[in-house]
Amino acid sequence: MSITIGVDIGGSHISSAAVESENFKIIPGTYFSGAVNSKASKDVIIKKWGEIINKTIKEIDTNQTIGIAFSMPGPFQYETGIAMFKDNDKYESLYNICISEELLKHLIVKDVSFRFLNDASCFGVGSSLIQESLFVKEKIIAITLGTGFGASFLNERLPITTGNTVPHNGCLWDKPFKASIGDNYFSTRWFLGQYEKYTGEKLKDGVKEIASIQNEYTSIIFEEFANNVSDFLFPFLVEFDADLLVLGGNIARCHQLFLPKITQNLKIKNVNLPIIIIENTEETSIIGSTYLFNEVFWEKIKEELPYF
Incomplete structure (x- = not known):
């Protein structure tokens, strides 16, 4: 398919766009987004x-089969398209529902093919596609820093979820760190919690608000964050022998406040690799998801789609 539709599902939104498969660019006028409860x-x-x-469908040629690829958070059965959201405070009403069957009832076209991949993996694949002109890298670790902590390990664009060089399921959010797990240190709620701990003040607008205040406490918090990221990622970067680290998500938009420290810390540990910031995380995930309709890629990945 020369044109496919990519869909990014977030905890409170959905974004959709058609992507030209030859140059991995979103077709102008096809990007739409909306809030979801x-x-x-x-x-x-x-x-x-x-x-x-x-x-999005209304803006493209519908005289052919339409491929719709989803950048979908877990837990999800990516091969069957069945949602497994349960006890995670989001989309629980979709538990054990076949998304493709239900969604088809609401689409204005019926000649549709669906494919699904984990959202962090889609971001990683999209990152490798849009950076191709600048970097020719074999091994990439891509992480998203926002309401949650996502990660993907890619070797020549393929998400790697098994083997001795990657953590279980290719995920980092659930891996132990300090007194808890990674997700509790590399997400918006950690920033809000730290700011309240230091100042006694509760903020609502997240990391961007903390960054805009720029007082002594914000400097401390962002330095702590940089140190935590460096310490946490270091063994995974070494074990995977990564060529490139990609950072995305809302927190990455404040990279000027923590990236120099991360780079410095890693150099001290003799880890020297380029670090790329991608601010348009949703668009990148959409582009990555549509690569599922590259048949060579699909044949390589479909038997190893994570089941969780």
Whole structure:
């Protein structure tokens, strides 16, 4: 398929766009996004997803089979398209629902093929695609820093989820760090918690708000964050022998406040590799998801789609 639709599902939004498979660029006029209540009923959520995707469909040639690829958070059965959201405070009404079957009821076209991949993996694949003109790298670790902590390990664009050089399932959010797990240190709630601990003040707008304040406490918090990131990622970077580290997510937009320290810390540990910041995380994930309709890539990955 020369044109496919990529869909990025977030905890509170859906974004959809058509992507030109030859140059991995979003086709102008096809990008649409909308807010989604992840605690709503199944019908409300699926109807909203269909509404946004239909906007994209209306902007492309529908006289051929349309491929729709999802950048989807877990837990999810990526091979079957069945949602497994349970006890994770989002989209729980979709538990054990086949997304492709339900969504097709709300689309304005019926000749559709669906494919699914983990959102962190889609971001990693998209990162490798859009950076191709600047970097020819074999091994990439891509992480997203936002409401949650996502990660993917890629070797020549293929997400690696098994083997001795990557953590279990190719995930980092659940790996031990200090008194807890990575997700509790590399997400928005950690920043908000640290700011409240130092100042006694509760903020609501997240990391961007903390960065805009620029007082002595924000400097301390961002330095702590940089040290934590360096210490946590160091063994994974070494074990995977990474050629490139990619950072995305809302927190990455404040990279000027922590990236120099991360780079310095890694150099002290004799880890010297380029670090790329990608601010348009959603668009990158959309581009990465549509690569599922590259048949060579699909044949390599479909038997190893994570089941979690």
